[in-house]
Amino acid sequence: VAKAGLIGGGVIGAGWAARFLLNGWDDPDPEAPRKLAEVLENARASLPALSDLPLPAEGRLRFAASIAEAAAGADWVQESVPERLELKHRVIAEVQAANPLVPIGSSTSGFRPSQLQEGAAEPSRILVAHPFNPVYLLPLVELVPSPATAQQVLDAARLTVEGLGMHPLHVRKEIDAFIADRLLETVWREALWLVKDGVASTEDIDEAIRMGFGLRWAQMGLFETYRIAGGEGGMAHFIAQFGPCLHWPWSRLTDVPELDETLVETIAAQSDAQAAGRSIRELERIRDGNLVGILRALKDRDWGAGTVLNAHDDRRRQAVLDTVPDPAEALVLAHLRVLPSWIDYNGHMTESRYLFAASETTDAFLRLIGADLAYVAGGHSYYTAETHILHRGEARLGEALTGSVQILMADEKRLHLFVRIERGPEPVATLEQMLLHVDTKAGRTVPAPPAILDRLMPLAAAHANLPRPEGAGRRVGERPA
Amino acid sequence: VAKAGLIGGGVIGAGWAARFLLNGWDDPDPEAPRKLAEVLENARASLPALSDLPLPAEGRLRFAASIAEAAAGADWVQESVPERLELKHRVIAEVQAANPLVPIGSSTSGFRPSQLQEGAAEPSRILVAHPFNPVYLLPLVELVPSPATAQQVLDAARLTVEGLGMHPLHVRKEIDAFIADRLLETVWREALWLVKDGVASTEDIDEAIRMGFGLRWAQMGLFETYRIAGGEGGMAHFIAQFGPCLHWPWSRLTDVPELDETLVETIAAQSDAQAAGRSIRELERIRDGNLVGILRALKDRDWGAGTVLNAHDDRRRQAVLDTVPDPAEALVLAHLRVLPSWIDYNGHMTESRYLFAASETTDAFLRLIGADLAYVAGGHSYYTAETHILHRGEARLGEALTGSVQILMADEKRLHLFVRIERGPEPVATLEQMLLHVDTKAGRTVPAPPAILDRLMPLAAAHANLPRPEGAGRRVGERPA
Numbered sequence: 035v036a037k038a039g040l041i042g043g044g045v046i047g048a049g050w051a052a053r054f055l056l057n058g059w060d061d062p063d064p065e066a067p068r069k070l071a072e073v074l075e076n077a078r079a080s081l082p083a084l085s086d087l088p089l090p091a092e093g094r095l096r097f098a099a100s101i102a103e104a105a106a107g108a109d110w111v112q113e114s115v116p117e118r119l120e121l122k123h124r125v126i127a128e129v130q131a132a133n134p135l136v137p138i139g140s141s142t143s144g145f146r147p148s149q150l151q152e153g154a155a156e157p158s159r160i161l162v163a164h165p166f167n168p169v170y171l172l173p174l175v176e177l178v179p180s181p182a183t184a185q186q187v188l189d190a191a192r193l194t195v196e197g198l199g200m201h202p203l204h205v206r207k208e209i210d211a212f213i214a215d216r217l218l219e220t221v222w223r224e225a226l227w228l229v230k231d232g233v234a235s236t237e238d239i240d241e242a243i244r245m246g247f248g249l250r251w252a253q254m255g256l257f258e259t260y261r262i263a264g265g266e267g268g269m270a271h272f273i274a275q276f277g278p279c280l281h282w283p284w285s286r287l288t289d290v291p292e293l294d295e296t297l298v299e300t301i302a303a304q305s306d307a308q309a310a311g312r313s314i315r316e317l318e319r320i321r322d323g324n325l326v327g328i329l330r331a332l333k334d335r336d337w338g339a340g341t342v343l344n345a346h347d348d349r350r351r352q353a354v355l356d357t358v359p360d361p362a363e364a365l366v367l368a369h370l371r372v373l374p375s376w377i378d379y380n381g382h383m384t385e386s387r388y389l390f391a392a393s394e395t396t397d398a399f400l401r402l403i404g405a406d407l408a409y410v411a412g413g414h415s416y417y418t419a420e421t422h423i424l425h426r427g428e429a430r431l432g433e434a435l436t437g438s439v440q441i442l443m444a445d446e447k448r449l450h451l452f453v454r455i456e457r458g459p460e461p462v463a464t465l466e467q468m469l470l471h472v473d474t475k476a477g478r479t480v481p482a483p484p485a486i487l488d489r490l491m492p493l494a495a496a497h498a499n500l501p502r503p504e505g506a507g508r509r510v511g512e513r514p515a
Numbered sequence: 516v517a518k519a520g521l522i523g524g525g526v527i528g529a530g531w532a533a534r535f536l537l538n539g540w541d542d543p544d545p546e547a548p549r550k551l552a553e554v555l556e557n558a559r560a561s562l563p564a565l566s567d568l569p570l571p572a573e574g575r576l577r578f579a580a581s582i583a584e585a586a587a588g589a590d591w592v593q594e595s596v597p598e599r600l601e602l603k604h605r606v607i608a609e610v611q612a613a614n615p616l617v618p619i620g621s622s623t624s625g626f627r628p629s630q631l632q633e634g635a636a637e638p639s640r641i642l643v644a645h646p647f648n649p650v651y652l653l654p655l656v657e658l659v660p661s662p663a664t665a666q667q668v669l670d671a672a673r674l675t676v677e678g679l680g681m682h683p684l685h686v687r688k689e690i691d692a693f694i695a696d697r698l699l700e701t702v703w704r705e706a707l708w709l710v711k712d713g714v715a716s717t718e719d720i721d722e723a724i725r726m727g728f729g730l731r732w733a734q735m736g737l738f739e740t741y742r743i744a745g746g747e748g749g750m751a752h753f754i755a756q757f758g759p760c761l762h763w764p765w766s767r768l769t770d771v772p773e774l775d776e777t778l779v780e781t782i783a784a785q786s787d788a789q790a791a792g793r794s795i796r797e798l799e800r801i802r803d804g805n806l807v808g809i810l811r812a813l814k815d816r817d818w819g820a821g822t823v824l825n826a827h828d829d830r831r832r833q834a835v836l837d838t839v840p841d842p843a844e845a846l847v848l849a850h851l852r853v854l855p856s857w858i859d860y861n862g863h864m865t866e867s868r869y870l871f872a873a874s875e876t877t878d879a880f881l882r883l884i885g886a887d888l889a890y891v892a893g894g895h896s897y898y899t900a901e902t903h904i905l906h907r908g909e910a911r912l913g914e915a916l917t918g919s920v921q922i923l924m925a926d927e928k929r930l931h932l933f934v935r936i937e938r939g940p941e942p943v944a945t946l947e948q949m950l951l952h953v954d955t956k957a958g959r960t961v962p963a964p965p966a967i968l969d970r971l972m973p974l975a976a977a978h979a980n981l982p983r984p985e986g987a988g989r990r991v992g993e994r995p996a
Contacts, residue, residue, distance in 0.1 A: 203723055213709060234687070238694060252732070255722065309739070317735075381955075
């Protein structure tokens with residue numbers, strides 16, 4: 035098990051702790067962070083929903099008595115203490131005294147890596163690894179080396195960040211505030227002017243963002259969006275058309291608004307009105323649920339942040355499949371978490387998601403016998419001909435479900451399966467399915483090849499000894515025997 | 516049928532045309548717009564996917580011979596001609612000569628409403644109605660009146676925009692570029708500096724946006740996001756902590772980058788590399804599919820732009836339900852479009868979505884007999900006990916499906932339904948379901964009240980005369996009779 039020394043327990047430090055722990059790293063941390071318990075609770079309620087595979091066993095969280103203890107033996111140290119350079123220098127010195135060669139990523143948004151490296155025993159081990167809140171859901175990490183940072187430290191940082199299911203963005207030149215915060219600062223400054231000048235309220239500005247360009251930016255950035263707006267003429271055309279606007283007096287270029295008491299009070303009061311009594315905890319939960327929904331939508335489309343999530347699953351898929359269960363038992367092949375969007379107006383999992391859970395289970399079974407995506411790409415597949423679903427309970431938000439397969443019958447063309455969707459030992463639904471092996475181009479059933487049957491038939495033979503499940507062979511509306 | 520006079524046929528004008536047409540308005544337009552055919556094709560492939568109800572019959576598109584002809588008899592005129600003030604003045608004069616009192620919304624992003632009103636016969640009828648690309652998917656419309664704009668024109672604009680399923684944002688003070696474009700311009704300017712200074716490529720900047728704050732901004736804006744970041748201390752705490760950064764030299768405050776040939780070429784080349792050979796049409800399709808996915812996720816959560824979509828459906832729901840079909844036939848109650856995320860690795864609709872389609876159909880049926888959301892809130896509901904699905908074909912991306920219900924049997928507690936999912940006259944799946952009437956708190960079946968039975972039983976009696984559907988009563992794997 036890899037060990038991450040996490041130093042600093044604010045919102046960002048706690049967010050990192052959740053990312054590491056839920057991806058199986060052990061986290062010694064020298065302080066009991068105020069935010070940690072609630073951030074972990076939020077993370078456990080949302081991060082697993084981004085994966086189609088069970089997460090690894092959660093890492094061990096330990097509060098270290100000192101920075102030296104946190105750093106000793108660590109494979110990675112993440113520094114997230116408050117933005118005071120002298121404090122960061124002190125933390126880095128203590129880390130390097132205890133573990134000179136460990137890579138140190140700093141969560142700073144205010145200091146350049148060469149500032150962090152000043153006076154360090156091992157400047158080459160230090161770089162900025164700047165994440166975004168909520169750290170447990172947003173993929174972006176800006177990796178900013180200085181010229182003194184060793185290439186191998188940058189490489190290690192990239193691998194670590196990817197291993198946490200995140201997206202490392204290498205910032206090529208040291209610059210204050212890196213990339214994202216520079217863009218954010220310009221918007222923040224202009225927004226403050228709009229409020230100060232009484233042009234717009236905080237709510238107006240938020241609506242102007244999330245009803246318009248915010249939706250675009252969740253999936254394509256500024257340039258790709260404008261490339262499309264430029265039409266077949268492309269970027270050069272777009273710039274020719276809109277570039278001159280930069281010389282119009284559209285935004286408050288030169289001034290920084292005075293953050294006097296009146297402006298702070300105006301913003302605080304407008305923001306209170308906008309929150310309509312929702313607490314920060316409630317807003318966090320709402321935000322996290324929205325982010326999970328958006329990220330899942332992008333994952334379905336394998337685009338942008340969704341591609342990062344799919345790559346993270348792909349890296350772990352083989353390892354999960356390799357832990358093949360006892361073939362003489364029903365095969366537990368799927369682990370799912372009930373997501374917010376799966377809940378219907380009755381307050382429990384909507385019926386189509388029981389079939390979805392079964393599909394995830396039978397898909398895993400098909401991969402197990404060799405009918406994987408490559409097999410499908412080769413022109414053969416199993417299609418479901420018929421399904422019977424018996425509901426035995428109700429699954430609720432956030433519950434963990436498993437899906438298992440028992441083979442009722444298999445021959446060259448047919449695969450008759452019984453799928454149990456369970457919460458712990460308790461069945462919530464059982465599904466009986468008939469699948470047919472097809473030539474997808476010809477659109478007709480054909481015998482499966484030996485490569486498939488050689489894996490399928492021994493499992494079917496082992497399952498022939500299992501008792502016939504209750505509910506198999508039912509017609510809709512049949513009275514229980 | 517309401518009539519919209521649309522003047523101007525670029526990307527924005529064509530986007531408006533798609534919004535109006537697909538929401539049932541007739542559109543006379545004085546020019547045959549270059550972009551119209553392809554924008555309409557994109558809109559037809561995406562906009563219907565945002566609604567859970569069939570859209571109204573598409574409006575009639577007519578190319579008017581003159582501005583006067585487009586404006587005559589129109590209930591709304593939308594002006595989207597190029598950004599030249601003298602041209603806009605000419606268009607407004609011709610519109611008002613033909614139809615003095617029609618409200619005129621201008622799509623301008625460059626002119627304030629009082630500039631548009633200069634010299635107009637009826638300045639009070641003019642305001643800015645500024646949409647965002649793609650107009651057929653993004654909800655935001657900035658409505659900017661001048662002091663001379665009549666209140667009733669602003670009210671009419673609000674209703675028109677809402678009727679198109681969009682979100683009217685009233686900008687209280689006239690200001691150049693309104694709200695969203697001011698924010699966008701600051702980001703654009705800073706991004707140009709980052710490219711010019713070689714700090715980041717166009718792709719780096721796009722990733723910094725869409726892997727991080729772009730995801731946040733699809734669902735909460737700048738201030739609500741920062742409110743959360745401030746923790747229980749709220750906005751005042753956040754500003755105290757981060758406000759001072761504004762005085763650090765983070766962004767290029769004062770300068771406008773020179774858009775010389777070198778910079779334009781750099782951006783164009785980097786943008787080409789980023790597009791990796793994808794055409795603008797391909798990128799548009801990808802963007803639209805992503806936006807539909809994101810908007811559907813927010814719709815499931817009834818948040819932000821998703822709330823706008825739900826409100827649009829709610830306004831139309833009763834009208835759709837009021838067109839009750841012939842009770843002596845199977846009731847066609849659902850109209851669905853196969854969305855990108857419904858397609859599985861076999862290239863057709865994934866099996867759980869057939870059950871989803873059936874749920875949409877039976878939910879509409881339950882609303883029809885009075886078991887609607889208010890009924891569920893009162894503590895009773897119908898739960899599905901059992902389902903049998905027979906696959907008869909494969910649905911593909913973008914296809915229109917209908918769902919119909921035939922009642923096989925109904926009594927006080929039970930509802931035995933047969934649902935057909937069809938593409939035109941062709942069945943793609945049939946589903947047999949047993950639903951039970953339950954007391955949701957007690958968690959057991961109870962008889963339905965007369966309010967429900969009085970609507971249900973006459974339908975059941977009418978359906979008793981329909982032939983028993985093929986496939987009803989099947990067990991999984993049963994050989995056809």
